[in-house]
Amino acid sequence: SQTIHQWPATLVQPVGSxxxxxxxxxxxxxxxxxxxxxxxxxxxxxxFYSVGIGQIxxxxxxxxxxxxxxxxxxxxxxxxLLLSDSGFYLCAWRDRTYDTQYFGPGTRLTVL
Amino acid sequence: KQEVTQxxxxxxxxxxxxxxxxxxFTDSAxxxxxxxxxxxxxxxxxxxLIQSSQREQTSGRLNASLDKSSGRSTxxxxxxxxxxxxxxxxxxxxxxxxxxxxxxxxxxxxTVNP
Numbered sequence: 001s002q003t004i005h006q007w008p009a010t011l012v013q014p015v016g017s018x019x020x021x022x023x024x025x026x027x028x029x030x031x032x033x034x035x036x037x038x039x040x041x042x043x044x045x046x047x048f049y050s051v052g053i054g055q056i057x058x059x060x061x062x063x064x065x066x067x068x069x070x071x072x073x074x075x076x077x078x079x080x081l082l083l084s085d086s087g088f089y090l091c092a093w094r095d096r097t098y099d100t101q102y103f104g105p106g107t108r109l110t111v112l
Numbered sequence: 113k114q115e116v117t118q119x120x121x122x123x124x125x126x127x128x129x130x131x132x133x134x135x136x137f138t139d140s141a142x143x144x145x146x147x148x149x150x151x152x153x154x155x156x157x158x159x160x161l162i163q164s165s166q167r168e169q170t171s172g173r174l175n176a177s178l179d180k181s182s183g184r185s186t187x188x189x190x191x192x193x194x195x196x197x198x199x200x201x202x203x204x205x206x207x208x209x210x211x212x213x214x215x216x217x218x219x220x221x222x223t224v225n226p
Contacts, residue, residue, distance in 0.1 A: 032212050043218035044156075044201065051212070059213075090155055094212055099144060099205070101214060103155035 002027035023091030118217035135202030
């Protein structure tokens, strides 16, 4: 069966510090991968998606970036965090057979 | 640009009641619609997926309907239980072969009181 992991689960970072969030998927190959952010009152916002290694599409211009160095690894990064980067970050993968997205447990990021 | 709206934003019901959650979308050119559940501080769990050619899908006490032409979907929960308390999100996938993105509503926070 497929499993999706995210770490860390919780992170508190000062403004201006770098960020690296990691997502890995087990039990499937060449999945579509997604990064979402959920902020209070704003719903779930798609940040990046990837259809293959090295292929990244950005949905929202911001100080975040994403990379996919391996087939089942998706990384969200920032060189300098802003207060507005606080939120709940979710990684997801898409099951091509059933066209369903499956979500990881999320990372709660607080920027102070 | 697709917009998804969910009404009500919050709902509180006594245990055992049947209830309906609503979802509307502005662009009827969708590929499918999906309902998710999110528990506090957790990721999303897929509940039901309805293809654009379908009218409804059922899973246990859940029934989701889709009226693509009017841009509406409903999630019906029968005989609600306290364990159903969660936020329910609706998401649509746009049509187009390479469009694998979902647009989400803000969700309905459901509380089922014992």
